[in-house]
Amino acid sequence: MNIFQLFIDSLPSLLSGLSVTIELAVISLILAVILGIILGIFSISTSKILKGIATIYIYVIRGTPLMLQALFLYFGIGQALDIQFDPIVAGIITLTANASAYMAEIFRGGIQAVDKGQMEAARCLGLSYSKAMRKVILPQAIKIMIPSILNQFIVTLKDTSILTVISVRELTESGKIIIARNYMAFEMYAILACMYFIIITALSLISNHIERRSSYGNKR
Structure with a gap:
């Protein structure tokens, strides 16, 4: 069996794995954005408690490998609490926790990039801190952070x-299962690498295009 025939035969399984991969990434990022906003606001808060919570969370998550976080949640916490996690749920929680730590830093930087006069002007107009943050600062910050x-x-x-x-059956795991059946490791990993490369390259081009348009808009 050549690599082209292998790809055709494996396509349904690979597409199923790819859909799980995209689903995991999208759901996790949406949740990470929400949690990241909260942590980002905590990190610039005048409250030492809130700032401490955000700092500890970010340092712990960014200071440990993602693989260890997944194993700790699925096997460690699962065993300690006598819970059998669904792999998909455990995967989403792990990715959300990991991405939110980085999103918190992105939001903190984006919020601080907005001119301080914007907050002062909003407060002078009678807006509370939370309302000024929600209606004035965050919309501008999000545009910077896209x-x-x-x-x-x-x-x-x-x-x-x-x-x-x-054992989350995403794209890579689907490939490993196929390899276990036909032992064509080189060919299958080459196919997986090409699929990831095409998807990541397309997303990178979209990101670069949006960044250029954003920069052009700011210059205007």
Whole structure:
């Protein structure tokens, strides 16, 4: 069997794995954006408690490997609490926790990039801090952060392959299952590499295009 025939025969299984990969990345990033906003606001808060929570969370998550986080959640916490996690659910929680730590830094940087006069002007108009943040600062910050958010989506998409350690049947795991049946490891890993390359390259081009348009808009 040549590599082209292998690809044709394996396509349904690979597409199924790819759909799981995309689903994991999209859901995890949406949840990570929500959690990242909260942590980002905590990190610039005047409250030492909130700032401490965000700092500890970010340092712990960014200071440990994603694979270890997945294993700790699925096997460690699962055993300690006598819970049998669904692999997909465990994968989403792991990716969300990991991505949110990086999103928090992205949001913190984006919020701080907005001119401080914007907040002062909003407060002078009678808006509370939370309302000024929600209606004035965050909309401007998100526009600045869009390229970074897209880049984080790309990273999260690639990170889904690590979830093979907890048997999530995403694209890489689907390839491994096919290899176990036909022992064509070189050919299958080459196919997987090409599929990831095409998807990541397309997303990178979209991200670069949006970043260029954003930069042009800011110059105007």
